[in-house]
Amino acid sequence: MKLDPRRLGVLLAVARTGGVLAAADELGTSPSAVSQQLAKLEREAGHALVTRTPRGTVLTPAGLVVAEAAEEIERALDGARARIEGGSELAGTIRIGGFTSFLRTVLAPRLPEWAEQYPQLRVEVVEDDYPVLMRLLRRRELHAVVVELDTSEEHRRQLPAGISEEPLLDEPWKLVVPTGSLLSTDHVDLGRLPLPWLGVDPTAASASVVSRLRATTGPHSDPIHHYQGTSTALALVAAGQGAAVVPALALNELVPDGVDVLDVPGLGTRRVVLRRFDSGRSLSTPEDTVARLVREAVAALDLDASSAAGGDS
Numbered sequence: 128m129k130l131d132p133r134r135l136g137v138l139l140a141v142a143r144t145g146g147v148l149a150a151a152d153e154l155g156t157s158p159s160a161v162s163q164q165l166a167k168l169e170r171e172a173g174h175a176l177v178t179r180t181p182r183g184t185v186l187t188p189a190g191l192v193v194a195e196a197a198e199e200i201e202r203a204l205d206g207a208r209a210r211i212e213g214g215s216e217l218a219g220t221i222r223i224g225g226f227t228s229f230l231r232t233v234l235a236p237r238l239p240e241w242a243e244q245y246p247q248l249r250v251e252v253v254e255d256d257y258p259v260l261m262r263l264l265r266r267r268e269l270h271a272v273v274v275e276l277d278t279s280e281e282h283r284r285q286l287p288a289g290i291s292e293e294p295l296l297d298e299p300w301k302l303v304v305p306t307g308s309l310l311s312t313d314h315v316d317l318g319r320l321p322l323p324w325l326g327v328d329p330t331a332a333s334a335s336v337v338s339r340l341r342a343t344t345g346p347h348s349d350p351i352h353h354y355q356g357t358s359t360a361l362a363l364v365a366a367g368q369g370a371a372v373v374p375a376l377a378l379n380e381l382v383p384d385g386v387d388v389l390d391v392p393g394l395g396t397r398r399v400v401l402r403r404f405d406s407g408r409s410l411s412t413p414e415d416t417v418a419r420l421v422r423e424a425v426a427a428l429d430l431d432a433s434s435a436a437g438g439d440s
Contacts (some may be wrong), residue, residue: 135197218247225273228377271417273404300394326350
């Protein structure tokens with residue numbers, strides 16, 4: 128069996144995205160070109176490598192074997208590139224994707240220290256929403272991404288093949304409301320607040336929290352407005368427009384006048400995780416470097432200070 132290694136990337140793209148159309152999008156080519164490359168690879172292997180199902184394209188047992196070999200080749204090349212670029216010390220460029228509060232609070236303050244400690248290493252951060260970050264990770268345009276999840280979600284997002292997930296921290300969700308709008312938090316019915324919820328980007332973990340809370344009641348009004356950043360949410364709350372759920376980490380910036388930040392039972396917690404391609408055990412790769420630096424940054428974070436910065440009114 129002699130396989131053309133150039134076609135292995137096509138098989139990996141199908142495995143990681145779950146379909147020919149998505150793989151074509153990832154590779155920047157046409158679905159027919161992907162199908163043709165798969166057909167040629169199957170002829171070379173002498174076995175069917177993929178099968179079509181109503182839920183997408185999945186790998187056969189033979190396809191899994193070939194994909195695992197392809198990943199080993201990919202990791203070996205990544206390791207060789209890292210050693211060539213880095214020599215005996217950290218060098219080259221690593222790119223980390225993440226969401227606003229994590230990049231601003233955890234990573235950005237560490238960049239000057241890393242620059243001094245590793246002068247041959249260039250660290251680039253990319254801020255975007257969840258779908259874009261995962262897309263860039265699958266394309267290998269990012270070495271790792273930091274994403275947020277609502278820990279009370281019953282159905283977690285399924286990880287693409289070959290990507291590992293490492294929990295970094297859990298933190299409480301906070302309720303932000305206009306000052307004085309809730310006289311007591313002892314018996315707050317989060318599904319029936321006396322003010323509307325602010326609308327938030329549906330890819331944000333806080334959107335899952337609000338949906339979870341609203342689902343516990345009967346008919347309810349639709350959210351008002353639509354925000355992406357916590358600073359916008361706080362400005363809308365200060366203007367008396369509604370309530371929002373935000374993570375404690377995002378409240379390290381100055382909370383404007385007119386906003387009460389409340390701890391309310393039932394809100395749950397936000398989990399922050401690091402996702403990257405598994406680089407194997409024996410190679411020092413950019414993915415390994417990213418994971419170590421991010422773990423160091425999280426370990427240095429004073430969560431109590433970050434939570435207190437918002438203040439509980």
